[in-house]
Amino acid sequence: MTDTQQRVAMGYIKGVFGIKGWVKIAASTEYSDSLLDYPEWLLSKDGKTLSVSVEAGKVVSGELQVKFKGIEDRDRAFSLRGYTIEIPREAFAPAEEDEYYWADLVGMQVANTDGIVLGEVKNLMETGAHDVLVIEGEYGQKLIPFVSQYIENVDNDNRTITADWGLDY
Structure with a gap:
């Protein structure tokens, strides 16, 4: 190796x-x-x-x-x-469709649906109900639930995530 x-x-x-x-x-x-x-x-x-x-x-x-x-x-x-x-x-085995390894999400850039870059995924947290992305960037730390209600798209090739998330949340 x-x-x-x-x-x-x-x-x-x-x-x-x-x-x-x-x-x-x-x-x-x-x-x-x-x-x-x-x-x-x-x-x-x-x-x-x-x-x-x-x-x-x-x-x-x-x-x-x-x-x-x-x-x-x-x-x-x-x-x-x-x-x-x-x-x-x-x-690692290939991830199933609409499933992701945490290790692959860390480091991805997160932008909202208005195209504003919220920051980079620094970590994930388990809450019991669902996982939460810990984002750090120019607008401070954001905690975004990793569920389809808020996550519009995960682009592995470009290492980006699009989230339906406002700057004031």
Whole structure:
């Protein structure tokens, strides 16, 4: 893998479980076991990157626990604590129609239906009901619900989003 490939942070290793090298994962995916769809993970911390292979994984009481190949004891597993889990963007399955990966939306320019640029997507938030775009730009921070009532168009090729959103909202 080259350094030019986009890598997406998908969570981090928050601790160890047991004595046989298992780690506990704080996943930042919709479903914690979604990370098990990727057999190879990149772990990064303090400018250091490790490549690991998932040997086994399970969800216990809502928490993802993973065993990596070659990590056989608690001490080796503990040394991975705090590492960020990254997956190359090209490893993602294609999004369904009218579905988007958050990683693809971040950085897009958002304009309203009058053509006024509201800013750039800096982040997204989950509210339970729907996701919300966090936009920052010349007119300050805007929080726009990512629902069809407000989002007119997402143009992946031009990295733009058109929203039915006024400057005074």
